[in-house]
Amino acid sequence: MTDPEEFFRRDDAIFANKELLEINHLPTNDRIVGRDEEIKQLANATNPAIFGQSPSNVLLYGKTGTGKSLCAKHVSRTLVDIADEEGINVRYVYIDCAQDTTETQTARSIAFGFNDPDETGITIPEKGISTSAYYKRLWEILDQQTDVAIVILDEIDKLDSDSILMQLSRAGEAGKICDCKIGVIGISNKIKYKDRMDERVKSSLCEREFVFPPYDANQLREIMDARKDAFHDGVLESGVIPKVAALAAQEHGDARKAIDMLRYAGEIAQSRGDGTVKESYVTEAREQAETDRFRELIRGATPHSRYVLQSLALLSLNSESDDQFRTTTIYDMYERVCGEHASEPFLSAAFVIS
Ligand SMILES: Nc1ncnc2c1ncn2[C@@H]1O[C@H](COP(=O)(O)OP(=O)(O)OP(=O)(O)O)[C@@H](O)[C@H]1O
Structure with missing residues (x-):
């Protein structure tokens, strides 16, 4: 009988730290490349939070994989740390509006994200309570848990109405609903998203807007070079990263796709028991990245x-x-x-x- 033990690998000849190439990995400062201006603008917009004041609401636009979510999370994370040093409690949540499309789902996820039930004694049930009950708990949680709340709404255009935005902007208006200050960072791939917004929400939410341009091949190469230590020394053929960068740059400069391709190229080498990630694996890796992307697109369709x-x-x-x-x-x-x-x-x- 075949012994499964012979198919398990006890060590990884290719990856030294594969996590650096995983989709949800949030890279550290030194690995974020070519977004200095965008980070500076976002930091300026949210700076008032450090003094316990209302941050500006911001809308970020740009094609997929241009670093919008990364910069929003990275700036928020840094803001939390600096505010903490100044004695101000800032917290942030990240909401994927492609998953939470309705007002109720979004209100629930925001409440859940900010809540520490051990501290507040408040629970957020999956279902069974009304939208207004979720809101009531959310405002209570914010009052108890934080001085300033940053709500990142990714794929904001997928929301089926502006209601949640209306509520957040009303609540953010000094002390009306809760004492906590609220800042919204909306993210969208659709430059025309703003056109369909309610006028009142638009003027409140779009205080500042930034467009993230696509990356060129050099920037993509630098992004991947900064994560090269995901691989063991010497396993990457020298042409791999430049080839991945050139292909991803041709396809509207998507850093996610570039990183996916690099990881797949490594996995192909691994699955073949090859100790080297060859340039020739990049073509196969590209097909796999495309299939993934397509699957993701279809999953989001009606x-x-x-x-x-x-x-x-x-x-x-x-x-x-x-x-x-x-x-x-x-x-x-x-x-x-x-x-x-x-x-x-x-x-x-x-x-x-x-
Ligand atoms: N400037 C950068 N430096 C390092 N890594 C980057 C940079 N920009 C993007 N990435 C990486 O590329 C991937 C995609 O980035 P991100 O999710 O921020 O893109 P996005 O613009 O929000 O795309 P989408 O609109 O599809 O959500 C992430 O893994 C991120 O870490």
Whole structure:
């Protein structure tokens, strides 16, 4: 019988500190490259918190992987430490609005993020209480736990309404609802997001706006060089990082994709029992990074957008050429796919398809 023991590795010949290349890793100061100006502006906007005053609300724009979340978290983390030295209690929470799209979910997650139940004695149930009850607990928690609260709302455009923003901006207005000062850092990939905001929310939330430009190949190379110690000495072929940087720069300068590609290239070497991460592995790593990204995009789409996509994929698979398909052909396939998912097709999907 095969002994599974022979398939386990007791040491890692490739990675010395793989965590540096993991998606959720928040790098330290010395590993953050090429965002000095953005960090300076964000620090200026949130500086009043150090004196216990209201920070400016900020909106950050930029394409995916341009360091928006990283800079927002990094500046907030530093702010908390400096304020602490000045005797001011600042805390921050990070909310992914792609996960928490409704007002209730967002209010609950913010309350949960700021709450230390041992200190407040307040619990935040997953469900079973009303939106206003979540708010009530949130204001109470903020009053008890902090002088200044920073709320980072990533993918803010995914919120299904402005209600939570309205509440946060009202609460932030000196002492109206709670005594704590509140600053919001909104993050979006959609430059036009502001256009659909309520005027009142817009004037309060968009006190300052910063656009994060894409990285060029040199910056991407520096970002990866600063994390090179994720690998053991000498295992990375010298051409790997420049190749990853060049490919990622071609695809709108996305640092996440670059770091993913680098990690995958290492994993490919590892899975083949190769002691060297070869430049030739980068092409495969790129495909894997693209598949991941696509999977993530699809996961965020509505069920019917996924059914339309599945229909197109099925038609393309069964087609000899790359011909275009008639709307009726796609709609027929879409109806079939909906049937397989026990879902009623939307008539309006025909307009979307056409
Ligand atoms: N200037 C930088 N220096 C070091 N690492 C960076 C830098 N910019 C981005 N990264 C890394 O790239 C990845 C993506 O960055 P981040 O999540 O901040 O991008 P984003 O602009 O918020 O993207 P999205 O809009 O998709 O959330 C993270 O792992 C981050 O650590």
